[in-house]
Amino acid sequence: MTDAPTTTVTRFAPSPSGELHLGNARTALFNYLLAKRSGGRFLLRIEDTDAERSKPEYTAQLKADLQWLGLPWDGEIVEQSRRGAVYAEAFAKLEQAGRVYPCYCTPLEIEVSRKTQLAAGRPPRYAGTCRNLDAHQRASRLAEGRKPTLRFRVPEGGRVEFVDLVHGEQVFDCADIGDFIVQRADGSAAFFFSNVIDDALTGVTTVLRGEDHLSNTPRQLLLAMALELKAPTYGHLSLITSADGSPLSKRFGAKSLRQLRESGYLPIALNNHLFRLGHSSELHGLQSLEALATAFDTSHLVRSPARFDPVQLEVWQRDAVHRLSPDAALEWMKPHLPSSLAPEAAREFVAVTQANVVLPAEIEPWLAVAFGEVPPPDAEGAALMSAAGPEFFAAAAAAVRANGTDWKAITQAVRDATGRKGPELFKPLRYALTGQGHGPELAPLLKLMGAPRALQRLERLAAA
């Protein structure tokens, strides 16, 4: 907290109750970018006050995911589960000021009340049952064995106003806000409470978070005021939706970062895609994180929800793969390369196929072409090859016998022997050698598969 007042401090505050997905990742990215563009700090806070749902393995996964994305946090990680003493102090302050009161209603009672209100066509808000209990009433409920929660006493009148970084001026009526729980029956701090306190105490200046928090912001502002804490400036990011506009679901689009990473997506591709979801930019092409940070601007944040389009992500991914260094590309394909492959052959294979695959799994057919059996051709390929005829492939085989894997010499020889040129010449050869109409350049591919393998493929067709 020695930061100068002008320093931007942002944070990412996930709860360790699940894996990071695209939505979370974008929130993290934006907060990171916002901090970095002005040389500020990006903090990581684990919101694990709910002992039931929080799992240590998720915390570990979270950290690994952020590292992988290239979004390292500054300073120590704040774990809310270890901040009981800080919260206790704040609870005491609120109690002293009469801003909170014990509520003895059970979860079941609350649930029934909610349902009743909903059925009656009213907002399902806390009814205020325990708002004005006297000391005697409290004692008797305690005697019944009820464990109280602490509720914040929302002012009866008035309104809460604030300026949202994305949505502009916001006004909420206190009458629409029910008294909410700040301390659970087990004594732990609830979200609104711990979230506001930790933001203030760690000097967070700006919070970019999901739009699902927008209508809850007045609660936090009320709390901050009662605690005499400075609330951060909030910016509420529109949600990312599936291609059909529905919320990202497990079934569609909500792939976890882990899944994406395991299938071979590159962090820089993800970051570039996410950067343009809900944030407009003049920037074109794949950019480094540094360039993205420089270009990031909260005034360019978009209000309307953005759809996650797998096709767009693929465009970034392809670009990112093309830019991989030979070593990085090798590393990237490694999980799909046979371990028996000699290092030199692996290196050559990567160099030849890199520009032709988007995900590492796509190298399988090329592995077959280079080191195994040629895959069967499609209908177009079959037609092309039979049109070329056995004598064409006989000439090709002869050319290979004479020239080894010298692609240029081979094509020259076949051209001279058959009079074919251009696509007429190359297409049947490509199909014969690879079984496919598209693929990496043939010259290096031929070297990779070797003369004997090529010869076998051509001779088989010459004999047909």
Next chain:
RNA sequence: GCUCCUUUCGUCUAGAGGCCCAGGACAUAGCCCUCUCAAGGCUGUAACACGGGUUCGAAUCCCGUAAGGAGCGCCA
């Protein structure tokens, strides 16, 4: 039910009353280049949710409708 948010080409978006019969990027189609793919170049197709106002003039302001979303939790 109440409160709040959102609605421009297929997608991401520009647009803060005349500069917009709406611009860019990606995708897509065609052409050029080329052994295929990729890369690159050129050209094209394609959008202001709907209805009312306000105004000389509206994608932009106001009202309503529709559609989608969020919140109203001892989840975060």
